[in-house]
Amino acid sequence: MGKLILKAENISKHYRLGRVGSTTLKQDIYDFFRKNSFFKGSNKQQVPEAVDYPNDIWALKDINLDVCEGDVLGFVGKNGSGKSTLLKILSRICIPTTGTIKGRGRIASLLEVGTGFHAELTGRENIYLNGQILGLNTRQINERFDKIVDFSGIEKFLDTPVKRYSSGMYVRLAFSVAAHMEADIMMIDEVLAVGDSEFQMKCLAKMKEIAKTEGKTVLFVSHNMQTIRNLCNKALYLDKGRISDLGNPDKVIFNYLKKEQVEYLFQEYDDIQDAPGNNIIRIKRAEIVPDYGNGPKKIRTDTALTIQFEFWYTGLPEIDMAVSILVFSFAGECVFDTRSAFTKIRQGIAMGECTIPANFLNDGSYYISMAFVRSDNTLLYEFDICLSFEIEDAAKLDNWYGKWMGYVRPNFTVDLNQKQIL
Amino acid sequence: MQNLYDENLRWWKWEIKSKPSIFSLGLREIYYNRGLILRLVRRDLLASYYQTLIGPFWIFLQPLLTTLVYIIIFDKFAKIRTGSDIPPLLFYLPGSIIWAFFSDCLSGTMFTFIANAHIFSKVYFPRLVVPLSNTITQAIRLSIQCLLFLVIYLYYYLRYHNVDPAPILLLLPYLVILTAGFALGTGLIASVFVAKYRDLETFIQFLLRLFMFATPVVYSSSIVPEEYRAIFWLNPLTPIIETFRSAFLTNGPETFYYLKIASVEVFVIFIIGLFLFKRREVKVMDII
Numbered sequence: 001m002g003k004l005i006l007k008a009e010n011i012s013k014h015y016r017l018g019r020v021g022s023t024t025l026k027q028d029i030y031d032f033f034r035k036n037s038f039f040k041g042s043n044k045q046q047v048p049e050a051v052d053y054p055n056d057i058w059a060l061k062d063i064n065l066d067v068c069e070g071d072v073l074g075f076v077g078k079n080g081s082g083k084s085t086l087l088k089i090l091s092r093i094c095i096p097t098t099g100t101i102k103g104r105g106r107i108a109s110l111l112e113v114g115t116g117f118h119a120e121l122t123g124r125e126n127i128y129l130n131g132q133i134l135g136l137n138t139r140q141i142n143e144r145f146d147k148i149v150d151f152s153g154i155e156k157f158l159d160t161p162v163k164r165y166s167s168g169m170y171v172r173l174a175f176s177v178a179a180h181m182e183a184d185i186m187m188i189d190e191v192l193a194v195g196d197s198e199f200q201m202k203c204l205a206k207m208k209e210i211a212k213t214e215g216k217t218v219l220f221v222s223h224n225m226q227t228i229r230n231l232c233n234k235a236l237y238l239d240k241g242r243i244s245d246l247g248n249p250d251k252v253i254f255n256y257l258k259k260e261q262v263e264y265l266f267q268e269y270d271d272i273q274d275a276p277g278n279n280i281i282r283i284k285r286a287e288i289v290p291d292y293g294n295g296p297k298k299i300r301t302d303t304a305l306t307i308q309f310e311f312w313y314t315g316l317p318e319i320d321m322a323v324s325i326l327v328f329s330f331a332g333e334c335v336f337d338t339r340s341a342f343t344k345i346r347q348g349i350a351m352g353e354c355t356i357p358a359n360f361l362n363d364g365s366y367y368i369s370m371a372f373v374r375s376d377n378t379l380l381y382e383f384d385i386c387l388s389f390e391i392e393d394a395a396k397l398d399n400w401y402g403k404w405m406g407y408v409r410p411n412f413t414v415d416l417n418q419k420q421i422l
Numbered sequence: 423m424q425n426l427y428d429e430n431l432r433w434w435k436w437e438i439k440s441k442p443s444i445f446s447l448g449l450r451e452i453y454y455n456r457g458l459i460l461r462l463v464r465r466d467l468l469a470s471y472y473q474t475l476i477g478p479f480w481i482f483l484q485p486l487l488t489t490l491v492y493i494i495i496f497d498k499f500a501k502i503r504t505g506s507d508i509p510p511l512l513f514y515l516p517g518s519i520i521w522a523f524f525s526d527c528l529s530g531t532m533f534t535f536i537a538n539a540h541i542f543s544k545v546y547f548p549r550l551v552v553p554l555s556n557t558i559t560q561a562i563r564l565s566i567q568c569l570l571f572l573v574i575y576l577y578y579y580l581r582y583h584n585v586d587p588a589p590i591l592l593l594l595p596y597l598v599i600l601t602a603g604f605a606l607g608t609g610l611i612a613s614v615f616v617a618k619y620r621d622l623e624t625f626i627q628f629l630l631r632l633f634m635f636a637t638p639v640v641y642s643s644s645i646v647p648e649e650y651r652a653i654f655w656l657n658p659l660t661p662i663i664e665t666f667r668s669a670f671l672t673n674g675p676e677t678f679y680y681l682k683i684a685s686v687e688v689f690v691i692f693i694i695g696l697f698l699f700k701r702r703e704v705k706v707m708d709i710i
Contacts, residue, residue: 024618088543091545091546092546094707096438097440098440099440100438100439100440101438102437103435103436104436111544111545121465121469125464129461133541134545137457161472
């Protein structure tokens with residue numbers, strides 16, 4: 001374990017919600033006179049009393065964090081849990097309401113690609129501009145210039161204004177600059193991986209390379225549990241602005257998936273009152289039943305998954321309805337959407353199931369949403385992100401150790417024959 | 423134990439606190455980012471003339487056209503006395519150059535946070551880099567315009583012999599610095615408030631337009647009635663523009679005393695602006 005390189009003590013971040021208007025001006029003037037001890041002659045501590053106003057929220061509360069040299073720390077948490085706010089505070093973009101951050105070395109914050117790109121300028125000018133905004137000097141950019149251009153693959157368009165670039169070329173160039181920053185502490189947001197899927201893989205590989213470089217400290221926000229598991233030696237789970245768990249990535253990810261409303265493979269409700277739903281549909285049970293066969297108890301690409309569900313129907317006496325099952329990747333993309341036939345359901349409990357065959361989904365993390373639809377296509381209820389599961393690679397086939405591409409991995413036959421011998 | 427403590431102190435290179443220190447201006451950080459300042463200057467200069475027909479010549483054309491309009495309206499139509507017998511072109515040009523410099527610096531600085539919110543919300547660098555680079559950009563334009571003025575001046579000097587340079591000419595660089603300081607100071611103060619209350623933007627633009635008439639851009643200070651002169655000369659731009667004018671003429675008004683007052687005013691405004699900006703630069707990001 002290396003020496004401490006970044007130390008955050010007691011970080012909290014407070015936001016005042018609502019619109020800025022004449023009330024805020026009044027508030028400002030009030031605060032000015034109240035806070036400035038100069039006018040009162042007392043030396044009161046200046047901590048905003050947040051509880052006073054209903055519109056106040058704490059985006060982060062009492063965060064203590066030690067990062068050592070060489071740590072690759074992954075941040076997990078739902079949207080709005082404060083991941084980005086924490087990253088922004090650590091990279092000095094926002095100021096914490098309380099607490100101090102001490103550190104050494106230069107920080108590169110790669111929260112977005114193409115920060116400060118100017119549409120009128122050429123690709124070449126923009127490499128320098130972007131690089132310098134991210135904290136390099138001209139000499140350092142000169143050293144990397146060829147590598148950046150190589151990686152982006154746009155050398156032909158270097159002297160064209162970037163506004164004439166296709167969006168793909170634009171993000172390629174932008175990512176390339178970001179990827180060639182070298183700093184003591186790197187703050188990376190996964191949204192950095194951009195472009196078409198081929199380039200995304202290249203981006204992720206580059207990020208891995210950065211993270212794996214000896215002695216580099218990386219703070220990494222990702223929604224992909226697999227990536228965090230692969231890259232990080234530490235993970236941090238934020239829940240409503242507080243550190244919920246910190247430590248070994250496997251443990252943290254497990255706690256994250258278990259603790260969030262996302263209840264992993266199984267959720268069941270005995271009492272109709274507590275069950276999620278509305279006055280037409282209430283969920284009784286939703287479960288993923290993996291068919292492990294004789295193998296180990298792990299969901300792998302060759303495991304068939306059966307999604308079972310039960311719900312109370314409490315609407316009109318009889319209805320013609322269907323249930324849709326949607327599988328999403330953790331990046332938020334829908335992998336598929338499949339629907340039952342329209343069926344007559346009477347008041348009471350209904351059930352159904354759907355099997356995802358083995359060798360269909362690729363390895364990765366997925367979650368499931370269900371939609372209950374009436375025959376006229378009215379949405380009755382959407383049970384969002386009700387289950388989540390993670391698929392591991394079945395076997396390292398052949399000599400291929402990289403990640404398979406795509407969300408599905410069907411076993412289609414690919415014929416290969418010798419046609420002619422020269 | 424003592425040793426460990428000492429080592430800790432030396433180990434940390436920087437520290438972010440919830441309340442920035444009042445007296446830290448981060449000048450070293452700005453020096454460290456000097457490359458970025460120049461890069462932004464280059465960006466602004468390049469970008470403003472890409473895909474234009476006459477490119478950099480706009481730098482000349484803008485003050486020339488403005489001056490032409492002033493001559494037609496104020497000299498030929500309204501017949502406002504310039505207070506001296508200098509050619510109208512030489513009279514209006516310095517005023518409009520200095521005014522444009524002041525007004526561009528001020529508006530550029532004022533929109534520091536609003537115009538760069540997308541960058542500021544993703545990357546940290548000392549925010550002062552942006553207004554400084556804007557001021558340098560404007561100063562480069564100003565110096566090019568001054569060359570134009572010089573050419574015209576030489577033409578009149580050689581052809582008519584009716585204008586004479588005065589030794590106060592040596593103050594010219596100081597006048598530019600003074601104007602820049604005034605614009606930057608007010609701009610920095612404005613930027614902090616404009617970021618929070620957008621209607622101030624309209625208000626300040628409006629004030630700026632009125633302020634032009636309180637400054638001897640299109641008239642000479644000699645036409646101001648005696649009872650208003652004391653207030654009139656308190657405007658730092660008044661002695662600046664009048665000095666600029668009289669630097670090239672023999673019979674201009676004596677401005678040295680007012681220039682000293684202006685220097686003090688500008689210094690105070692600049693310091694207030696600098697500290698206010700420094701104090702709010704990161705906090706502003708929460709409300710933009």
